[in-house]
Amino acid sequence: MSGLLEGKRILVTGVLTEASIAFSVARIAQEQGARVVLSGFGRGLSLTRRIAKRLPTEAPVVELDVTDEEQLAALAERVLEHVDGLDGVLHAIGFAPESVLGGKPFVEAAWSEVGTALQVSTWSLASLTRATLPLFGERASVVGLDFDASVAWPSYDWMGVAKAGLASAARYLARDLGPRGVRVNLVAAGPLRTMAAKSIPGFSQFEDVWDGRAPLGWSVHDTTPAAQACVALLSDWFPATTGETVHVDGGVHAVGV
Helix, strand or coil: CCCCCCCCEEEECCCCCCCCHHHHHHHHHHHCCCEEEEEECCCHHHHHHHHHCCCCCCCCEEECCCCCHHHHHHHHHHHCCCCCCEEEEEECCCCCCHHHCCCCCHHHCCHHHHHHHHHHHHHHHHHHHHHHHHHEEEEEEEEEEECCCCCCCCCCHHHHHHHHHHHHHHHHHHHHHHHHCEEEEEEEECCCCCHHHHCCCCCHHHHHHHHHHCCCCCCCCCCHHHHHHHHHHHCCCCCCCCCCEEEECCCHHHCCC
């Protein structure tokens, strides 16, 4: 029996540790028949290369800083050194300076730091998609990692704004790129103890919410459910789904306080 991604070529961003959702996506994608290329940047590039060896098949790693226009322009050429095109991209990129997180006065945040959060966490979905468009064939899928931004969470602050923008950007990309055969969807996972989560002061407050409210229960250590949703969206099993946010959070988004 062939895998869900048999023959697919997938670019996965955001792999830093084995606890990353992106690592689980890369692993499951390979298990389902995909050829995977990873991206990393800066000091994290060596981490990505090291972690790439822990996949079922060691994946090649290309350098990409989504805030660097030259690197974005060179991305397609770098990817083509390893595969002859792309069928899917995982956007697992997010960052906000500590000064705009953690329950500090929201209104006092400086634009320079808010701007960084929006550039890296929101605008990068569009810039990454633009950079990989030349590699797509008649059909392709872009999947991004989100966190429910329909309410104001403790400590999440300007990252919550960035995630709300990410959801909006995905809808506009879905609108514009649908005629080109490109689907754009998001997976909104519940809280997971990834490296990104560790950078959020007060992260334990999220865990407390999920402990008591998830109808299906929730493990902050298990990235597999979120990764499986990403792989499903990267596959051909959702051919008419775009602009969607799939919640993988044990059902918390659906229940009240």
